[in-house]
Amino acid sequence: xMTAAAKHATPYRVQVLDRAFTIxxxxxxxxxELGLAELAAQLRLHKSTVHRLLMMLEQHRYVERNPSGAxxxxxxxxxxxxxxxxxxxxxFQLAPxxxxxxxxxxxxxxxxxxxxxxxxxxxxxxxxxxTVRTPSxxxxxxxxxxxxxxxAILAFLPRQQVAEFVRTYGLxxxxxxxxxxxxxxxxxxxxxxxxxxAVDDExxxxxxxxxxxxVRDHTxxxxxxxxxxxxxxxxxxxxxxxxxxxxxxxxxxxxASLGYQQAKGAHPVPFPKGVSR
Numbered sequence: 001x002m003t004a005a006a007k008h009a010t011p012y013r014v015q016v017l018d019r020a021f022t023i024x025x026x027x028x029x030x031x032x033e034l035g036l037a038e039l040a041a042q043l044r045l046h047k048s049t050v051h052r053l054l055m056m057l058e059q060h061r062y063v064e065r066n067p068s069g070a071x072x073x074x075x076x077x078x079x080x081x082x083x084x085x086x087x088x089x090x091x092f093q094l095a096p097x098x099x100x101x102x103x104x105x106x107x108x109x110x111x112x113x114x115x116x117x118x119x120x121x122x123x124x125x126x127x128x129x130x131t132v133r134t135p136s137x138x139x140x141x142x143x144x145x146x147x148x149x150x151x152a153i154l155a156f157l158p159r160q161q162v163a164e165f166v167r168t169y170g171l172x173x174x175x176x177x178x179x180x181x182x183x184x185x186x187x188x189x190x191x192x193x194x195x196x197x198a199v200d201d202e203x204x205x206x207x208x209x210x211x212x213x214x215v216r217d218h219t220x221x222x223x224x225x226x227x228x229x230x231x232x233x234x235x236x237x238x239x240x241x242x243x244x245x246x247x248x249x250x251x252x253x254x255x256a257s258l259g260y261q262q263a264k265g266a267h268p269v270p271f272p273k274g275v276s277r
Contacts, residue, residue, distance in 0.1 A: 019045065020053050024062065024074065033071035084217075091215070091224060094257045095124045099226065102250040103128060106243055108230035110250075112215070113142075113149035114223070118169030120149040128230065142204060145171050145185060146178045148212030151198035152225035155189040156214055162189065178203045197244045198225075202232055209235040211244050213251035218259030226251045 026042055027034060036054065040047040054072055057063040061077035095112045102110040103126035112124035119141040144150025145166070154162055163182060171180045179185050192198040200210040212227030228235075228247055235243060252262070 016053070019043070019049070020057060020062075023050065023053055023057065024078070027063065027072065027074050033066050033073045035071045039072070090258055091217075091254075092123065095224075095226075095254055096126075098250050098254050098257075099124050100126045102126070102226065102228060102246060105246050105250075106228050106230075108228040108235065108243075111149060111227050111229065112254075113147075113153075113212075113225055113227070115144055115150065115153045118144060118165065120144050120147055120153070120225070122149075123224075143169075143172060143174070145169075146174055146200060146203035148198045148200040148210035148227045148229075149225040150212075151189060151192055151200070152212040152214045152227070153222055154185075155192035155198060156222040159186065162186065174204050175202055175206050177201055195244070196248050199240070199244075200229075207232050211235070211240070211247045213244075213248045214255075215251050216255040216258070216260040220260060223258075224254075226254060 022043055023039060026039060034042070036047055036051055039045075039054075040050045043050065054063060058065065058072075058075070061075045063072050064075040065072055091112075099110045099112055107128060109128040110126045111122045113120040113122050115121075120143075122140045122142075142150070144154055154165065157165070162185070166182050166185065171182070171185065172178070173180050179188055188198075197211055197213040200208070200212070202208060204210075208229060209232040210227050210229040212225045214222040215224040215226055217223045226247060228243065256262075
């Protein structure tokens with residue numbers, strides 16, 4: 001009789017990972033709790049091998065023991081990862097109409113971005129119909145510290161994590177307005193938290209101004225940011241409050257769609273007209 005691992009053999013396999021996944025699959029398929037001897041017999045592995053793998057999986061919360069300590073079941077870490085995967089899938093499904101609305105409402109190119117390895121990646125966008133406009137490209141990468149998308153995400157990370165981010169990726173200068181000192185970045189992120197939105201005031205590119213706001217998932221964690229980008233002469237200080245309200249409205253709607261509930265007593269952000277709650 002072939003084991004589950006043998007049935008799904010591939011040319012390249014890491015044995016310890018293969019066995020760990022086989023244990024997780026066995027616990028999932030069984031639908032209840034299994035003891036060490038049961039798992040070893042089912043997987044045709046020595047009990048000492050299964051025990052070492054279970055200890056590793058338990059340490060990382062992928063499995064847990066029942067109150068008696070005699071049997072194992074799937075752990076909460078798998079539930080947490082599953083919820084994150086669902087939230088990410090929903091993010092990509094729910095974002096396009098809101099990003100399109102934001103572009104139509106403001107007349108400027110709109111983006112949804114996520115933070116990865118020191119850069120913001122544009123994952124959803126809608127390009128402005130203006131003659132002078134910012135090109136829109138899915139997959140485009142930009143440094144986080146000098147973009148409204150990046151600052152809207154960094155602002156809600158712990159201070160120590162921001163410091164570690166700077167140590168790892170640095171604060172490269174792109175224009176005379178780029179923030180290149182950690183103390184100034186902390187001040188800018190504090191201002192972003194207070195206002196609820198971030199501004200890239202020609203910090204990445206001369207003549208380009210952007211406004212971004214954070215997007216939260218059902219746990220309240222900031223998982224992305226939504227923004228508009230356009231020429232500085234069109235995104236002037238006189239238009240900034242109204243444009244920022246539109247950006248925050250779009251971010252609030254997407255956050256609500258992901259299950260985020262605004263704290264009681266918090267100042268409500270108006271939802272976009274034409275986009276259902």
